[in-house]
Amino acid sequence: MAVGPDTLPELKPVDGFRIGVASAGIKKPGRRDIVLMELCEGATVAGVFTKNAFCAAPVVLSKKHLAASSIRYLLVNTGNANAGTGEQGMRDATACCEALAERTGVSVEAVLPFSTGVIGEPLPVAKIVGALEAAKSDLSEDNWLNAAHGIMTTDTRAKAGCEQFEHEGKTVTLTGISKGAGMIMPNMATMLGYVATDAEVDQAQLQAWLTAATEQSFNRITVDGDTSTNDSCILAATGRSGVKVESSGEAADKFVSALNRLMLHLAQSIVRDGEGATKFVEVRVEKSASVREALDVAYTIAHSPLVKTALYASDPNWGRILACVGRAGVENLDLNAIEIYLNDVCIVEKGGRAASYTEEQGQAVMNGEEILIHVVLNRGDVCEAVWTTDLSTDYVHINADYRS
């Protein structure tokens, strides 16, 4: 169950970025569970990682390697998160990096490890190492679709996108994949994103743009309010297009715009495939006094089990939305100034139900699969949006039944 059409755009190869997929038999024999990504020499790499204090061993190691070295390989396994595994987990993640480094003639620090799957089980190092040769011989620039499938866990569909722009007669490509179906699934932990481009961008600038893009994409989505131990998003730039993107100017504008579109698409694809999702919901808070209060209101609505069950029921239950705005902790809120809309239908104004509102109008909006909950605070000029799903009986089934 997912919201919207299950179609992927053509995933253009990125010159200098090769991908190999293999089966290590971590959870199920024959399932693609290893994705190896190879960057050409001279590529720059940026990363953002979970803020969960209990971050997994591969996250700790990836951060360390990223700070110490230029990066040549990304090694992803599914089926095991290598999280909650203490010191052994660090040794296991290191062992995988070492094995790959040996086989490719790079330093251990040139490898970033990523794991997603069950928490608290020892990483099956031998299985992963045993699949490295197969992944290596599969390396190809045309493997994006296989990679999108290879990093899936409870995802019901592959998630990928592609953006291109022209600059001074040359074409720049950005291609990316993501996975995740709850914001966290510590059993099949979590959100991963990989974007590669053939633009040339220096590392510090790449990191700044990735951080900014993440803030407006992966950090604006929620399925169940949880944050995983393994969330990671990587942006790699090979430079092979011959277009150097400086910190500002026309190329920078085009690049940032393409990156933001791609990242938002990858993030929203995760929400559309949210566990048990039957609705894709944007919560937009406008005319707010600050980003903080806009997000407080938006997330209070997006996380409310009562709003989410009403969405599941296609019930235009404006009282539940209004109560969320009221408890979001915004100081000196002027109730009479607030307007709340479902799509274009005004449901609340002057502290109560809008005079013009009819239940039929609300019902018509709620019957749709894509819904906008639009709150106008009328106390400033900040606008922020977050994206979420409804809360269905299937969500409970998926998360209650998963380990049994």
Added chain:
Amino acid sequence: MAVGPDTLPELKPVDGFRIGVASAGIKKPGRRDIVLMELCEGATVAGVFTKNAFCAAPVVLSKKHLAASSIRYLLVNTGNANAGTGEQGMRDATACCEALAERTGVSVEAVLPFSTGVIGEPLPVAKIVGALEAAKSDLSEDNWLNAAHGIMTTDTRAKAGCEQFEHEGKTVTLTGISKGAGMIMPNMATMLGYVATDAEVDQAQLQAWLTAATEQSFNRITVDGDTSTNDSCILAATGRSGVKVESSGEAADKFVSALNRLMLHLAQSIVRDGEGATKFVEVRVEKSASVREALDVAYTIAHSPLVKTALYASDPNWGRILACVGRAGVENLDLNAIEIYLNDVCIVEKGGRAASYTEEQGQAVMNGEEILIHVVLNRGDVCEAVWTTDLSTDYVHINADYRS
């Protein structure tokens, strides 16, 4: 569906506090939907109310009357919350108070109004006023059980408790009732509590003790993390026992202890009857550096849909609990110092699964109806607890189907 035995203790009458119940036909003909409580002259009254900025008209009015006057009547209706009703809601609540004041010869300010039920519908003032005489003639000190039933909305069972203590040869009684089955149900809005005692306590002291008791009871429970527009809790002291409770001393110790026990019982009864609940769960955070961080960790666990669905499935999924501790926002958390227990079973230590832990031990705890999730942070000496339920498919059904 509710957790634990459905038995009520004997509800001793409180001298000077009479209760009348009537049917106004607000939602269903014949259903008891009006509860009138009368306090003897000279009684003191304290109240705590929702912090939701969108608080309902009766909450606004009750706060105003409580500040302005001594109180003689509490008037409760179910079936309609008189919330999200703007100026008309204020006029309607006032009209009900006026009608009762006229019929009883007290000032309008001596009446506190309370409403619980559907949000955003006009209060049926004529129906409520029409039932006042019947409620008045039903006034009796022996009506606590009827009152407990009279304030129910989606509750599946009545909630009430009673405490007594002896002081200098005299008996002091505290009797109370509560209602609520989600922390918020804006359609059938919400949590109400009424406690009366025959102790003599001055108003400022009564307010201080009610506020403190609420902090450790009604403010420590969560079903779905929502806060309603109508939450109210009232404590009335008639003084008729002849025991004057000063701010400190033996009588104060006994009184505060009895009040805290009663309030905790009333609050926990709400959790036990939580919508769709199959488990009653205490989340206790010990050896914390501050109350704030203890509650941040406890509520992050108690609100996590992933933890709650695992509880529903009786799944000892310690990875989900561990991930919550990690994302609770506690600064400089030393992962290796943390221990997590299910009842007495240590499941996490030294940053990972406890060496002694077996899945069978965890399963045995999770199979029970009453579960303790016990987190030891080992960074201070503060201990706090909150109480919650699991998240079941029935929760979704109840909240998705309610208005349809």
